[in-house]
Amino acid sequence: MHRLAHDDIEAATGRIADQVRPVTVTRTAPGEIVRTGHHDTAGGGADSCEVWLALEFMQHTGSFKARGAQNFIRAHRDAGTLPDIGVTIASGGNAGLACAWAARRQGVRATVFLPTTAPQVKIAGLRSYGADVRLVGTQYAEALAACEKFAAETGALAAHAYDHPLIAAGAGTLLAEIHRQVPGLDTVVVAVGGGGLFAGVATAARHHGIRTVAVEPENCRALNAALEAGHPVDVPVDSIASDSLGARRASAMALHAAQQHDVRSVLVPDDEILRARRTLWGNRRLVVEPGAATALAALTTPTTGPGIGYRPRAGEKIAVVLCGANTDPGDLITGRPEA
Numbered sequence: 001m002h003r004l005a006h007d008d009i010e011a012a013t014g015r016i017a018d019q020v021r022p023v024t025v026t027r028t029a030p031g032e033i034v035r036t037g038h039h040d041t042a043g044g045g046a047d048s049c050e051v052w053l054a055l056e057f058m059q060h061t062g063s064f065k066a067r068g069a070q071n072f073i074r075a076h077r078d079a080g081t082l083p084d085i086g087v088t089i090a091s092g093g094n095a096g097l098a099c100a101w102a103a104r105r106q107g108v109r110a111t112v113f114l115p116t117t118a119p120q121v122k123i124a125g126l127r128s129y130g131a132d133v134r135l136v137g138t139q140y141a142e143a144l145a146a147c148e149k150f151a152a153e154t155g156a157l158a159a160h161a162y163d164h165p166l167i168a169a170g171a172g173t174l175l176a177e178i179h180r181q182v183p184g185l186d187t188v189v190v191a192v193g194g195g196g197l198f199a200g201v202a203t204a205a206r207h208h209g210i211r212t213v214a215v216e217p218e219n220c221r222a223l224n225a226a227l228e229a230g231h232p233v234d235v236p237v238d239s240i241a242s243d244s245l246g247a248r249r250a251s252a253m254a255l256h257a258a259q260q261h262d263v264r265s266v267l268v269p270d271d272e273i274l275r276a277r278r279t280l281w282g283n284r285r286l287v288v289e290p291g292a293a294t295a296l297a298a299l300t301t302p303t304t305g306p307g308i309g310y311r312p313r314a315g316e317k318i319a320v321v322l323c324g325a326n327t328d329p330g331d332l333i334t335g336r337p338e339a
Contacts, residue, residue, distance in 0.1 A: 172200025195254020
């Protein structure tokens, strides 16, 4: 197992600096985010903590995944290991979009495997990038098995949605950009699926002395369960955010990052994910997918037990990563995303 280091992230920064959009950050008004309706999650610290939103959903392809995909493909191009047949990846949607986009920029083909439950907006986006889209099974794990078989049979370069050091290192470049724009940052809050974004961000955050809060849906908790068990384990996947956070098992790389100092794993219920998503629309006219709203829900969820939500301290300076927006805005009215 490769243990991600800050050197990996610095190398990724050099590869992709001219290929990705620098993240935009915006500060929220006091009480705008942490206190929602009748909920006060801060125990007196809500009014004095400082919350910034990192608008990474404005990235190419609509999510942070573009960073890792560019790093992965450019590293293989530089090493001469990018085959003519192209790359293949299994994805809930966002990683596939990023891989197809990065592959097209290098003039190679992308074959993307998705579960049949993937949102139509993501399938349409993939086809717009010229990807060969293949729908297999109802969960990410089934799409992954089909992708691995395809790579073995054809010689296509197998990328991964999250469990690869080049993918995680690319994602980690986001933290340095946030840190430069928010001096004195105490905490970064990120949603977790399989753990690529988390592993990269947490590794970079540790280098800068910044705490990381890893947020998962209650019924989609691969990293949280791995921490409890002491090793990666399979978990059920049943969440409003499962199209982007629906990994059945967290990577060993993510678990290692989570076991380091100043990392906290918390869970949030689906109802609060939807509430956070509507809050962003109502307060900011920001449309994000449930996976992105999961990070924010850590601050808006009323704390009902150990490991549920995150209570900021008085004066704490926090950045919440809004990681993706490949969604249908109509979902904000109906409440639940449609496949």
